[in-house]
Amino acid sequence: QKEVEQNSGPLSVPEGAIASLNCTYSDRGSQSFFWYRQYSGKSPELIMFIYSNGDKEDGRFTAQLNKASQYVSLLIRDSQPSDSATYLCAVTKYSQKLVFGTGTRLLVSP
Amino acid sequence: DADVTQTPRNRITKTGKRIMLECSQTKGHDRMYWYRQDPGLGLRLIYYSFDVKDINKGEISDGYSVSRQAQAKFSLSLESAIPNQTALYFCATCASDDRNEQFFGPGTRLTVL
Numbered sequence: 734q735k736e737v738e739q740n741s742g743p744l745s746v747p748e749g750a751i752a753s754l755n756c757t758y759s760d761r762g763s764q765s766f767f768w769y770r771q772y773s774g775k776s777p778e779l780i781m782f783i784y785s786n787g788d789k790e791d792g793r794f795t796a797q798l799n800k801a802s803q804y805v806s807l808l809i810r811d812s813q814p815s816d817s818a819t820y821l822c823a824v825t826k827y828s829q830k831l832v833f834g835t836g837t838r839l840l841v842s843p
Numbered sequence: 844d845a846d847v848t849q850t851p852r853n854r855i856t857k858t859g860k861r862i863m864l865e866c867s868q869t870k871g872h873d874r875m876y877w878y879r880q881d882p883g884l885g886l887r888l889i890y891y892s893f894d895v896k897d898i899n900k901g902e903i904s905d906g907y908s909v910s911r912q913a914q915a916k917f918s919l920s921l922e923s924a925i926p927n928q929t930a931l932y933f934c935a936t937c938a939s940d941d942r943n944e945q946f947f948g949p950g951t952r953l954t955v956l
Contacts, residue, residue: 741883764941765943767943767944774931775949775950776933776947776949776950777886777933777947778947779944779945782942782944821886825943830888830891830901831888831943831945833885833886833887835883835885
């Protein structure tokens with residue numbers, strides 16, 4: 734079992750819709766959870782982080798964490814074509830090393 | 844100016860050559876990391892350093908070495924490059940706190956022929 738799992742996609746949504754990206758992790762001791770956005774050929778960019786169970790909202794983005802079920806999700810409201818990218822989930826605990834999933838490719842069509 | 848810079852941005856080299864990739868940061872972070880990214884495999888940690896005197900192997904350190912010349916500089920070397928080291932290489936930095944929010948450089952695309 735991979736430490737961090739994501740569906741590779743592509744996830745296709747129309748412009749204006751809600752995109753829902755999911756990530757599961759295997760280590761119950763994980764403490765911090767991150768979402769990075771990566772455009773093709775570019776570096777990962779941190780867009781959201783969450784440490785506590787529940788929801789965290791920042792603009793059009795909402796991160797959701799459920800430690801009991803070991804999943805973290807990212808919702809993107811009012812999706813735009815510029816949101817088309819690969820979204821990487823990353824998880825860490827005391828070791829301070831991030832473990833990344835392989836990413837979900839999101840395609841937002843006009 | 845970019846907070847995390849990497850040089851070179853692109854490099855093509857031949858099998859057996861020694862290559863050095865450099866990373867510099869102005870964020871004042873103590874922690875620095877080297878990753879490689881391959882299609883379908885995601886980001887994999889090569890080496891990391893929590894301060895100038897601290898160097899640690901990641902999950903795929905074989906064939907690589909690093910040097911932390913200063914708080915702001917962390918170099919990755921391939922002593923004898925081989926074709927399966929063709930990849931996109933990223934440097935990242937992080938503050939010494941519990942949040943582990945890492946910030947990435949622009950990447951170096953390395954091709955080994």
